[in-house]
Amino acid sequence: MACGPGSSIPATTAVAPFGVSWRISIGVNTAENFEMRPAGVDDVPVVLQLIRDLATYERAPHEVTATEEQLVDVLFGEQPAAETLLAFEGKTPVGFAVYFYNFSTWLGRPGLYLEDLFVKQDKRGKGYGRALLVELAKIARDRGCGRMEWAVLNWNEPAIKFYRALGAKPMDEWTVFRLTPEEIAKLADAADTTPASLREAAAGRAAATTEQGRDY
Numbered sequence: 001m002a003c004g005p006g007s008s009i010p011a012t013t014a015v016a017p018f019g020v021s022w023r024i025s026i027g028v029n030t031a032e033n034f035e036m037r038p039a040g041v042d043d044v045p046v047v048l049q050l051i052r053d054l055a056t057y058e059r060a061p062h063e064v065t066a067t068e069e070q071l072v073d074v075l076f077g078e079q080p081a082a083e084t085l086l087a088f089e090g091k092t093p094v095g096f097a098v099y100f101y102n103f104s105t106w107l108g109r110p111g112l113y114l115e116d117l118f119v120k121q122d123k124r125g126k127g128y129g130r131a132l133l134v135e136l137a138k139i140a141r142d143r144g145c146g147r148m149e150w151a152v153l154n155w156n157e158p159a160i161k162f163y164r165a166l167g168a169k170p171m172d173e174w175t176v177f178r179l180t181p182e183e184i185a186k187l188a189d190a191a192d193t194t195p196a197s198l199r200e201a202a203a204g205r206a207a208a209t210t211e212q213g214r215d216y
Contacts, residue, residue, distance in 0.1 A: 039084035041076040054118040095119035109146035
């Protein structure tokens with residue numbers, strides 16, 4: 001999250017503050033009453049419902065354990081972990097995008113990672129998904145990001161086709177790895193399980209280095 005809230009990397013163009021909405025004019029086929037704006041703390045119930053709608057679409061509604069209290073803390077606390085764009089048709093929320101910042105050591109620049117992009121099924125085909133991505137591209141450009149990345153389920157052919165049409169390329173040579181909270185805890189506690197042979201070898205190397213450095 002190198003250029004997220006509180007970052008030392010300034011944005012060249014400020015993003016509209018929470019609570020500010022604007023109509024978009026980006027050359028896509030969107031309804032006249034379509035609007036986007038950054039989510040504010042009062043929007044947390046809407047954000048959580050959209051998260052649940054997305055999980056249902058991705059056939060995993062049971063995997064959502066987030067609560068409104070958690071989202072208030074992680075999205076609008078002292079150190080926000082991500083930002084959210086909301087899309088509306090009139091006053092009705094129809095989609096959202098959740099994103100945060102990572103970092104490329106090779107580029108020496110931050111990147112924008114799109115965690116979630118979702119438009120309600122009955123509102124698709126109106127250009128709303130493209131509008132959200134265009135707005136994210138503007139944010140990435142204005143904040144000096146070297147790339148935008150996201151993941152898509154292999155069975156989601158409509159989304160894959162849509163992303164390819166935008167010029168995005170799949171990273172077929174990469175495999176995503178993940179640790180769950182339980183696995184994180186297990187790995188974090190693994191310091192005391194280093195094999196004795198490795199500990200002894202490390203101690204021996206340290207002793208040898210010490211002896212070699214002495215001036216007799």
